[in-house]
Amino acid sequence: MRLYRGLARVFPRSFSAKLMTVVFIGVHVPLLGLLLWMAVSGHYQRDTMWTVVGVVLGATLVGTAMAMMALYRLMAPLRQAADALEAYYDEQRLPHLPDLGHDEIGRLLRSINRNLHGVDAGLRDLRRSVLLDPLTQALNRRGCEQALADSAQLAQSRRQPLSLFVVDLDNLKPINDAHGHLAGDQVLVRLVESARQWLQPGDWIGRWGGDEFVLAVHASHAVACVRLRHWLAVLAAESGEQMPLKASAGGAAYRPGEDLREVYRRADAAMYRAKYAGGARLLCEPD
Known part of the structure; x- marks a missing residue:
């Protein structure tokens, strides 16, 4: 939770940005360590070292961009779930979220579907009990x-x-x-x-x-x-x-x-x- 709260101060409205920051740091901190070791060890000629640095840096930047794009797409179910919750709160429109399997995201979507349908049924029963006469089922x-x-x-x-x-x-x-x-x-x-x-x-x-x-x-x-x-x-x-x-x-x-x-x-x-x-x-x- 500390990591999440810390990143929330920097990116308060985007979970995707938080994930991408973690990926970026996770990829480039080891790279910076490699560059520092190469500079200190002196085992590489300067031209060779900068060539290696350029190739590795370019490859990691491309890889990071591709990973960020993939993460953004993987988070589509979470965005859909958030939209469904807001739609039910604003318009009482029940969601029909897709069944995406048995991982954490799939369980989350099924849970939202099941719980919101249960809440909606309970609210309908409550409205009926509040507004209907129990004997005749006419309005009270x-x-x-x-x-x-x-x-x-x-x-x-x-x-x-x-x-x-x-x-x-x-x-x-x-x-x-x-x-x-x-x-x-x-x-x-x-x-x-x-x-x-x-x-x-x-x-x-x-x-x-x-x-x-x-x-x-x-x-x-x-x-x-x-x-x-x-x-x-x-x-x-x-x-x-x-x-x-x-x-x-x-x-x-x-x-x-x-x-x-x-x-x-x-x-x-x-x-x-x-x-x-x-x-x-x-x-x-x-x-």
């Missing part, structure tokens, strides 16, 4: 907030309409009381699965908490409300007579630049108006 509240911010940004940048809906089940407690909490959990799961059958790419559903869900639909408000009404009717029809599923829902259209808490507040207020009006219905602004 934190995931809803992040997705709503992303949807609003998309709506503004591409000038796409966005409608937000708050859906609250009217009769989850009676279902739990009559059929048990496992049946109530199955109702929540079925609700999310049913929504995903008609939601379009970019749309999403999340469990805001308890039996309250939030849906974002990238469509005109009138079209989005029609889809929600049809979905609620399908849910009620599919649930059957023994366990009918009723829900109150409210919808509000996102206004570009509007505070996201305000659009949620308007949709939530519409949902409560629907509930106070008897439930099992959707009220959309300006309904």
Whole structure:
């Protein structure tokens, strides 16, 4: 480490320069020793000595240059590994480094490939656990907030309409009381699965908490409300007579630049108006 640290002071940004310096010194220190011995011993005539010196010096310089070029090429896998690590850090882009055998470089590249893929899989699992509801696999509240911010940004940048809906089940407690909490959990799961059958790419559903869900639909408000009404009717029809599923829902259209808490507040207020009006219905602004 002392040698590395010493050379790092001279060549702080290039490992190749460090290697080449070691090669240069390793080749030319013995040469300087030879020249010194020849000069001191006096066994060689001056002309002969300088001829030998010139030939040896030229040969070693050529050999050193060739060795440095070869070392630079041999270090290509290390440069590729460094680029792959930086790409993953900056862009979360997984590397596909080549398998170069079983020497130190090959082991290093395989280790980087394996470890970064493992880290990436762990991060994906962590994101899912942080942003998804464990029961329904819909977005949880934190995931809803992040997705709503992303949807609003998309709506503004591409000038796409966005409608937000708050859906609250009217009769989850009676279902739990009559059929048990496992049946109530199955109702929540079925609700999310049913929504995903008609939601379009970019749309999403999340469990805001308890039996309250939030849906974002990238469509005109009138079209989005029609889809929600049809979905609620399908849910009620599919649930059957023994366990009918009723829900109150409210919808509000996102206004570009509007505070996201305000659009949620308007949709939530519409949902409560629907509930106070008897439930099992959707009220959309300006309904």
